[in-house]
Amino acid sequence: MGFSSSLLQASFVAASLFASFVSADLISDLTGQHSFSVVVPGGAGYANASQAFNLRYTFHPTAITFPSTPSDVSTILSLASKYNHQAVARSGGHSYIANGLGGKDGVLIVDLRNFNAITVDSKTNVASIGTGNRLGNVALGLNAKGRALPHGTCPYVGIGGHSGHGGYGFTSRKWGLTLDTIVALDVVLANGTIVTASQSNYPDLFWALRGSSSSFGIVTTVHANTFAAPSSATVFEYNWDLSASQAAAATAAFQSFVVSSSLPQEFGAELVLGAGSKKGRVSFGLTGGWYAPANQLAAVLAPYLKAVGVKPQSQTVTPGTYIESVGILGGLTGNRLNTSVAPDGHDTFYAKSLMTPEAQPMSAKSLQAFYDYLGSTGFSADSSWFVEIELYGGFNSAINNVPFDSTSFGKRNAMFTIQFYTSAPNNVPPFPQDGFSLLDGMVNSIVDNNPSNWDYGAYLNYIDDRLQNWQNLYYGSHYPKLEALKKQYDPEDVFKFPLSVEEK
Ligand SMILES: Cc1cc2nc3c(=O)[nH]c(=O)nc-3n(C[C@H](O)[C@H](O)[C@H](O)COP(=O)(O)OP(=O)(O)OC[C@H]3O[C@@H](n4cnc5c(N)ncnc54)[C@H](O)[C@@H]3O)c2cc1C
Ligand SMILES: *[C@@H]1O[C@H](CO)[C@@H](O)[C@H](O)[C@H]1NC(C)=O
Ligand SMILES: *[C@@H]1O[C@H](CO)[C@@H](O)[C@H](O)[C@H]1NC(C)=O
Ligand SMILES: *[C@@H]1O[C@H](CO)[C@@H](O)[C@H](O)[C@H]1NC(C)=O
Numbered sequence: 224m225g226f227s228s229s230l231l232q233a234s235f236v237a238a239s240l241f242a243s244f245v246s247a248d249l250i251s252d253l254t255g256q257h258s259f260s261v262v263v264p265g266g267a268g269y270a271n272a273s274q275a276f277n278l279r280y281t282f283h284p285t286a287i288t289f290p291s292t293p294s295d296v297s298t299i300l301s302l303a304s305k306y307n308h309q310a311v312a313r314s315g316g317h318s319y320i321a322n323g324l325g326g327k328d329g330v331l332i333v334d335l336r337n338f339n340a341i342t343v344d345s346k347t348n349v350a351s352i353g354t355g356n357r358l359g360n361v362a363l364g365l366n367a368k369g370r371a372l373p374h375g376t377c378p379y380v381g382i383g384g385h386s387g388h389g390g391y392g393f394t395s396r397k398w399g400l401t402l403d404t405i406v407a408l409d410v411v412l413a414n415g416t417i418v419t420a421s422q423s424n425y426p427d428l429f430w431a432l433r434g435s436s437s438s439f440g441i442v443t444t445v446h447a448n449t450f451a452a453p454s455s456a457t458v459f460e461y462n463w464d465l466s467a468s469q470a471a472a473a474t475a476a477f478q479s480f481v482v483s484s485s486l487p488q489e490f491g492a493e494l495v496l497g498a499g500s501k502k503g504r505v506s507f508g509l510t511g512g513w514y515a516p517a518n519q520l521a522a523v524l525a526p527y528l529k530a531v532g533v534k535p536q537s538q539t540v541t542p543g544t545y546i547e548s549v550g551i552l553g554g555l556t557g558n559r560l561n562t563s564v565a566p567d568g569h570d571t572f573y574a575k576s577l578m579t580p581e582a583q584p585m586s587a588k589s590l591q592a593f594y595d596y597l598g599s600t601g602f603s604a605d606s607s608w609f610v611e612i613e614l615y616g617g618f619n620s621a622i623n624n625v626p627f628d629s630t631s632f633g634k635r636n637a638m639f640t641i642q643f644y645t646s647a648p649n650n651v652p653p654f655p656q657d658g659f660s661l662l663d664g665m666v667n668s669i670v671d672n673n674p675s676n677w678d679y680g681a682y683l684n685y686i687d688d689r690l691q692n693w694q695n696l697y698y699g700s701h702y703p704k705l706e707a708l709k710k711q712y713d714p715e716d717v718f719k720f721p722l723s724v725e726e727k
Pocket of ligand 4: 711
């Protein structure tokens with residue numbers, strides 16, 4: 224213990240000395256600007272401002288800047304470029320691998336928290352959302368105008384990173400991913416140029432930013448089409464404790480259920496898996512949102528509940544308003560969606576993802592292997608874990624109705640995005656090394672037991688720096704075009720971080 228903490232301290236001192244040595248001129252140019260604040264190594268608030276959401280990572284940025292206008296961001300990027308220094312944007316700071324801190328030591332951070340405006344054009348219903356906003360505040364701000372966007376459930380996730388790489392929630396089968404709603408983006412390019420990218424202005428940049436924004440610029444405002452907030456929304460949750468074979472059958476049944484032409488777009492759901500009550504069993508849940516009249520849900524769910532064939536141990540069905548559903552799904556209630564009121568939490572975790580092809584559902588053999596693994600290795604694991612099988616596809620899903628080439632998002636043919644997630648005991652460091660092999664084993668049990676030409680992928684918002692073949696799994700056949708655009712829009716590779724788009 225003593226050894227590792229003094230080692231940590233030594234590397235901290237070394238990193239900050241190194242950073243301050245090579246960046247003294249950059250820092251003095253930044254602090255000389257006065258139109259925005261800058262937090263520097265050794266200065267007040269530096270430790271707090273450079274803390275990652277995922278405490279598995281500790282990085283020491285060159286400085287953290289807090290611009291308030293696109294012109295401030297332009298000044299910061301021009302200075303980074305002048306000193307040949309790397310820079311990254313941070314919106315909500317929820318990157319799984321701390322890429323909002325550059326994913327390594329010695330990067331200049333552009334923190335967007337001051338870009339916190341939310342307005343809705345009363346004629347077009349296009350919302351203009353500053354990228355410093357968190358999802359909870361976006362939901363509240365839009366709901367006040369009777370509007371809504373598709374987005375994830377965690378209120379503290381930032382709209383900047385989320386909308387730049389996907390953005391999935393239970394309304395996505397009806398409304399698409401967050402990035403599908405974007406009509407224009409105010410962005411500052413690596414060379415400091417401020418542009419508004421849209422279908423008619425910088426269309427290739429607009430394409431790249433919707434799927435891979437972090438590699439191409441710093442987005443200050445997202446302009447997005449909104450939807451009328453549904454007049455009612457129902458959150459449902461069913462839980463079973465199943466044997467591995469029962470869980471495999473219940474998952475196969477879900478794969479058949481979701482492609483049925485009677486499944487409405489208003490149905491959004493995921494299967495949530497965890498350690499079971501004893502060896503050989505798993506905790507199996509069905510959670511989701513229903514965005515149509517509450518009294519119609521039972522008939523929609525009935526065929527699936529019948530197919531599972533086992534009585535749930537518990538069930539909760541909560542009808543209410545749309546904004547109440549956002550609060551329940553966020554694990555919060557009512558005004559707690561306002562993230563300015565209570566501070567964000569932290570975790571110490573590792574996560575992986577797998578996007579499964581709708582045309583090639585997971586084989587019965589792979590499901591059996593997967594649940595056998597969860598019931599054995601998973602059951603006896605020291606770290607806590609969960610798996611979420613999120614429904615992206617199914618009959619008439621808005622996510623997959625978007626033409627593949629209309630945005631740079633890497634996959635439009637997935638049935639599920641599966642998230643595998645494990646946390647250190649008590650959510651604090653150190654992260655146990657066997658957490659990595661635990662999740663590798665989960666993914667391998669599925670991939671290794673499906674055909675060798677299985678067309679799977681991975682989801683960039685669940686970014687994993689241990690992933691092999693990430694270019695193909697995250698970006699698919701869009702990668703070569705992204706590499707070419709990277710050379711055009713960021714020739715000096717200012718936005719370089721783990722798994723950023725490379726230059727061709
Ligand atoms: C608790 C939790 C719950 C989650 N739930 C969901 C969910 O339900 N659905 C889902 O789809 N995802 C979910 N995610 C994943 C989430 O979408 C990503 O982690 C997202 O990228 C975080 O965005 P951020 O702005 O908070 O993070 P940051 O760390 O600030 O940014 C993430 C990446 O985007 C870049 N970036 C940030 N802002 C900008 C900008 N303005 N311009 C250009 N690049 C930018 C950063 O440089 C970094 O590379 C969840 C994550 C967590 C931690
Ligand atoms: C620490 O940072 C968080 C967000 O990054 C901020 O809300 C909080 O005010 C900061 N705390 C202090 C003591 O500066
Ligand atoms: C959130 O809370 C802050 C601080 O109390 C307040 O200023 C702000 O108006 C609230 N925002 C919303 C959308 O309710
Ligand atoms: C900055 O980069 C953009 C995109 O490549 C380019 O159009 C613009 O001319 C560049 N501006 C300067 C000043 O070099």
